[in-house]
Amino acid sequence: MAVRRVGNTAAWAVAVLLLVVPIVVLGIQALATGWFFPQVTPDQVGVGTLRDVVADSATRSAMGEGIAVSALAALVSLALAVPAARALALGRVRHRRAIGLVLMVPIVMPPLAIAMGLNVALIRAGVAGTLAAVVLAHQVATLPYAILVLTALLMRYDVRHEQQAQSLGAGTARILTHVFLPLAAPALIVAGCITFIVSWSQYLLTLLPGAGDVITPPILVLAAASGGNPTATAAIALVTAIPPAFAVLLALRFMNAPPRWAGASG
Amino acid sequence: MSVRIQAVDLVHRYASGGAPSLDGASIDATCGEMLTVVGPSGSGKSTLLAIIAGLEAPESGAVMFDGRDVTEAPPRDRAVGLVLQGASLFPHLSVAGNVAFGLAARGVAPAPRAQATTHWLSLVGLEGMGGRRARQLSGGQAQRVALARALAIEPDVLLLDEPLASLDDQVRRELQDVLRDLVARTGVTGIMVTHDLAEAMSMGSSTALLIDGSVIAQGPPEQIFRRPGTRRAAAFVGVSTFLTGRMREGCIETPAGPVRVAGGHGDDGLVTVAIRPEDVRLVHTDEARPGDNVIPGTARASVFRGTHWDCTVNTALGPVTARSRATPPRPGETSGVRMNTVDLFRIQDDLTYR
Secondary structure: OHHHHHHHHHHHHHHHHHHHHHHHHHHHHHHEEOOOOOOOOOOEEOOHHHHHHHHOHHHHHHHHHHHHHHHHHHHHHHHHHHHHHHHHHHOOOOOHHHHHHHHHHHHHOOHHHHHHHHHHHHHHHOOOOOHHHHHHHHHHHHHHHHHHHHHHHHOOOOOHHHHHHHHOOOOHHHHHHHHHHHHHHHHHHHHHHHHHHHHHOOOHHHHHHHOOOOOOHHHHHHHHHHOOOHHHHHHHHHHHOHHHHHHHHHHHHHHOOOOHHHHOOO | OOOOEEEEEEEEOOOOOOOOOEEEEEEEEOOOOEEEEEOOOOOOHHHHHHHHHOOOOOOEEEEEEOOEEOOOOOHHHOOEEEEEOOOOOOOOOEHHHHHHHHHHHOOOOHHHHHHHHHHHHHHOOOOOOOOOEHHHOOHHHHHHHHHHHHHHOOOOEEEEEOOOOOOOHHHHHHHHHHHHHHHHHHOOEEEEEEOOHHHHHHHOOEEEEEEOOEEEEEEOHHHHHHOOOEHHHHHHOOOOEEEEEEEEOOEEEEOOEEEEOOOOOOEEEEEEEEEOHHHEEEEOHHHOOOOOOEEEEEEEEEEEOOOOEEEEEEEOOEEEEEEEOOOOOOOOOEEEEEEOHHHOEEEEOOOOOO
16 A cells, blocks of 8 residues: 555656646746856746737737647548548448558658658648648648547447438438537547647648748747747747647546437436 | 338348358338347347348348338438437437437428427327437436437338337336337337347237347247247247157157157157247146156256246256246155147257257
8 A cells, every 4th residue: 555655656746747847947937037057046037028928929920820720730630530530430440450550650750751751742732831731731740649539539439329310311411410520529629629739839840831931839939949048938938838728628628528429318 | 101121131241251140131021010020139130120221231132111122222211210229319409309300301391390399209208308308318218209209200110129128127118018009000110129038029910030140930929939930949939848759650759758749640750849838737747647748857946937936857858847836846856747738839950960
C-alpha cells in the first residue's frame, strides 16, 4: 500500500513538474521585465507587455488566421476521417491493423521532409502562399489523429440505429443528417477539438506552404523568440495558447459524456 | 397489406471463405401469419432477418415478397418494419419523433404524420407519452414504441429480432399479447426470431427450427413440438429419449427387450423412434405386465421445475427422462418407465451414422 502511495505521489509530482510548472514560468515571464539568470525574482512585474501584445495587430491577425486555418483543417480532416473511421471501427475490413499503421505513417515521418515535398507540389499547383494551401498541408498532420480518435470513439457506435432508419425508408443523406450526425456529435466534437489543437501547433507545415503570406501563432511566437525579447515571446505564447486551451476544455466536456447512442432504453 | 414472404436456399458468410452463417436456409411465411423462427444462439436467426430486411446480402439464394424477387432491392424499397432486441430507439428523438421517423422519411406531410403517430401510440397503449425521451422509458415501453414505429409505415412484413428477450417475465407476457393483437388487427405478415422455444410455440401460427444455418423443420407449432420429424429437431424441442433398433412384427428390438410401437407392422429394418418426457410414465416395475412397454431401471436424479419434476431413470436403453407431477423416486430407488405405444413416434435419424 505504502509503495503504491509513494508511486502515486511521484507520478503526480512528475505530471505537475512537466505540465504545470512550464505554464507557471511562462506566466511569470510574460509579466516580468528585467528577469535574467541567475536572478530568482524579476526586477519588475506588470501587464504592460501582455496588453501591448493583445493590442498588436500582428497578434490579432495571426490569431484570426490561426483560428481560420485550424478550424478549416479540423473540418476537412473530420470530413475525410468519418468514412475511414467508420470503416475501421464498424466495417468488416480485412487487415485493419495494417491499414491503421499505414494511416499513422505521416505522424512518424520527419515534418521537414513532408513539408518540403508538399511545398514543391503546392508551388507547382500554383496555390502556395494561400490559406487553402496551408489547410491542405495541415491534413498531413491532422488527418491521422482525426482517424485515430474517431475510430476509437466510434468503436461502440450502434449501427443498428442506421439499420432501423434504412428499413424505415431513410436514404443515405437522411441517415447522415438525422441519425449519424446527432448520435456521433460528441465524438465528432472531441475529434474536431484534438485535430484543431494539432493544426494550431504546426510550424513547418504552415511556414513553407504559407510562403510567408499566412502567419499563424507558431510563426509569430518563433519570430518573437528570435528577436531576443523573452517577455514579449512569453506574452505572445500565453495569448496564443488561449484557443487550444478552450479546445481542450471542450474536448474534455464531451469526452466524459456518455455516448448518445447508449441512451436507448431496452 | 400483407404479403407472402419466402426465403429460398439462403447462403451467407460474414467473412469470405469462413464458416457460413446461413447454409441453405429456406422459410415460407404465408400472408398475415406470424412465423416464428427458433434456434440456439449463433444459428443464423438475426442474419436471416437482416437478409429479408435487405440489410445483408446473401451469397446465394433468393428473397421473395409475394413471388417477386427482392433479393437485390435496397431496404427502403421493401416495406419492412423492423423491431430489434433492446428497441434501438433513436435516443436523440422523442417518442413521437421515433414513431414519426419512417413517415417523415417516406414524405408523409406533417399533419397526417402527427395524426398517424397519435393513432399508433394509442394502439400500443402509450397515449400522451409522445413527448418523452427514449431514455425515460422502461424496457417494455421502449419496445411498444419500437412496435408502433415499425407498424406506422404500414409495412408488408414485420420482422422481430428477439424483441422480448431482455424483458422480465410479466412485461414479456403483456407484450406478447400486444404483439398478437396488433398482428391480428393489421393483418401484417410477421416473422419473429427467438431462442425461446416456449415463446416460439405460443407466438407463431407456424414455427421454423433454424440450427447451424439451416431450417431443419417448419410447420404448425404443435406438430413441430409433439411430432418433430428428425432427431435434430426432436432434440431441440426437448426430446431426450431415442430408441434405435430393428423393427419386427410391430416391435422395435432394444437392449431392454422388444418395445411395441403403434402403427409399426412387418419388418421395417433399422428404425429410430422417440418419445417426449411428458409422455414417459414412472411406474413400479412389479405392476408391469408383458407387452406394457415398461422398462425397469434405477432413479438417477430428479430436478424440480416449479410445475413438475424431471426424473432421469437409468435403464438398459440408457438414461430415460420422465416428467411427473408426483414426487419422483429418490436416487438409487428402483423404478420403471412406461412408454405408451401411441406416444412413440418414428423419426428420421439425421444425427447417427449407420
